[in-house]
Amino acid sequence: MLAENLIIATIMVVLTAFVHLMGLTVLIRIMRLSRAPEHVQTSALSSSAMIMLVIVGIFAVHTVEVWLYAALYYELKLFGTFEACLYFSTSVFTTVGFGDLVVGPRWRLLTAIESANGFLLLGWSTAFLISLTARMRALEHKWLESGDNDDGK
Secondary structure: HHHHHHHHHHHHHHHHHHHHHHHHHHHHHHHHOOOHHHHHOOHHHHHHHHHHOOOHHHHHHHHHHHHHHHHHHOOOOOOHHHHHHHHHHHHOOOOOOOOOOOOOOOOHHHHHHHHHHHHHHHHHHHHHHHHHHHHHHHHHHHHHHHHHHOOOO
């Protein structure tokens, strides 16, 4: 049972990390295609819209990851309905772990690894969002400095 848990968990970690990487890569591509050249100042509204797009995109990526675990749990027949599997996966992935649904000893290592995986992927998303925000702030400062050098022109 231990080997089975570890093999399935490893496959799921690799799969969800790949989904995450591809999701963030798509978001980066969208940002590159939609942004103005760095020397052109964009409005606060367009910057806010970009951040919202990234947040929704990150949420969508995490949704896919949670659903992958839920599908696995449904296939393993951990719970009677897909809704229960999805609820359980969401609470485990986000490390909330309400405890109203629990698995038996056979699969608890797998679900514990989902929790660690979710914690890492959520952290990766947070770092990505902080990096994006810092980059936008740096560009804003660059635009402000260049505006000061032009005497308001």
